[in-house]
Amino acid sequence: MGRPLSELDAVDWSALHHAYGDASDVPGLLRALGGTDEEAAEEAFGALFAALCHQGSRFDASAAAVPFLAGLLENPLADVPGLILLGRLATGDDDQWSLPRPAEISGDPDLDPDALAAYEAVRREVPGLVGFLGDGDPYVVRAAAWALSWFPEEAGAVLPPLHDVLSSAPLPATRTTCLLAAALLGDRALFSLPVPDGDWPYATAALLALRDDPPAAVVDAVLDAARTLPKHAFQDDDIPYFYGDVPGVLASALRCAPAARRREAAVALTRLRQRTGHSFPIDAGLVHLLLEEAAATPGAHLSPLERAHLAALPRHAAHAYPGLLPHALHSLGLPDAFPDLASLLASRGLPSFP
Structure with a gap:
């Protein structure tokens, strides 16, 4: 290796x-x-x-x-x-x-x-890294699972030892990390069971894995976690994803909410942000959800509050995180030049950005 x-x-x-x-x-x-x-x-x-x-x-x-x-x-x-x-x-x-x-x-x-x-x-190097999933140190196992999860092309080699970890009654942070890793590797079969009550790691991983057509119960469970996650659970340094920022994990998963649930997801993230304060992942999730709604929904279908939020949030994001808005626009196939974006939003009766 x-x-x-x-x-x-x-x-x-x-x-x-x-x-x-x-x-x-x-x-x-x-x-x-x-x-x-x-x-x-x-x-x-x-x-x-x-x-x-x-x-x-x-x-x-x-x-x-x-x-x-x-x-x-x-x-x-x-x-x-x-x-x-x-x-x-x-x-x-x-x-x-x-x-x-x-x-x-x-x-x-x-x-x-x-x-x-x-x-x-x-x-x-993936073939040589897979062996670290069998290490006796849970910190090594979590780091390996996180690093390997970015290579879904190698899922055939990574998923079997990852399943072995999950079947060994691992520590909670190890289970969370391995569930998320399995989801990112494309393991849909692992998430065929109903979501256990209050199990945000399983629900979040299931939403990521089944994002093309997530069951309503999975979306419900992630939304519930975003609404009710206790403050003492906001940070878990033993989870490598997002440096242990659990609301960040939830926010990124909710970007996968189906079109019919986008507004619910945006409201849940808005409330979560009120409880967490400054959060780049939550702001990024909101930008994506609101811009997706802007791209797909006539303005007459948006409430005044939603229209105001759509106008204000990207303005805040553009100042707080200079690269966020163009990146979000590009990833959604929207114009990342503001004059073109303004024209698109105006055509849908939506407020423009400054």
Whole structure:
């Protein structure tokens, strides 16, 4: 699996680049991450993350580092951070853009070629990463499940050991992580049973897995979770998705609500946001839901409150998260140039954005 650190000098790192310039410092950072000094390994993890996945951007040095990261995972100081780095190099630093399916899978020529190269580099390591699902350390299992979930093309190799974990009565955070991973890998059969009462992890994963035609009971369960999730459950640092932001997971899943349930989902997320405060994933979910409604629904069918919310939320999002609105518009097939968008909204009797 991967390449040993002894082969680092075979790569001309000075000819490669990361966020801060040439990548000649990467070999030293990889050696520190794979070493025995825990403090140095932690510092190296932060430096590699910042340089190779800077605000989600990948670079030519990112793909080059992947085999060496995979090669040092047997080091117990490097297994969890190495798996997390591999997942981030595959899809970027924010799960928001990767649910329910990473854009990198499409091979879209409009995507950054360095991002595509990093994704493919990690994908080549999947056969060696699957074994970490059988590790005795639940932190390793969760990191592996999360990292592997971005590769639905490899579901045939990943799902059997993932099912083994789920059948072993795992810890709650491990069960949640593995359910979400199975959903993102396309395992529809796993979610054929009714949703147990109050089981937001199962319901959320089921909505992601069955998003093309989700049963009403599944949508109901996720909406109920968004409305009633207690504040003490908002953050679970043992869940890798969204860095443990449970409302963020719910918000991203509710973007998959069917057209007839979009407004319910938007109302539930609005109330959830009132309870959580500042939340990028919730705002992103609202932008997507409201813009989908704007694209599909004549303005006469929107209430005054919905029309006002549609006008105000993207204005807030455009200032708070500069890249959010264009990304949401593009992903929905809507014009990402504001004059064109204004014309589309006006044609539906909807308020425009400033």
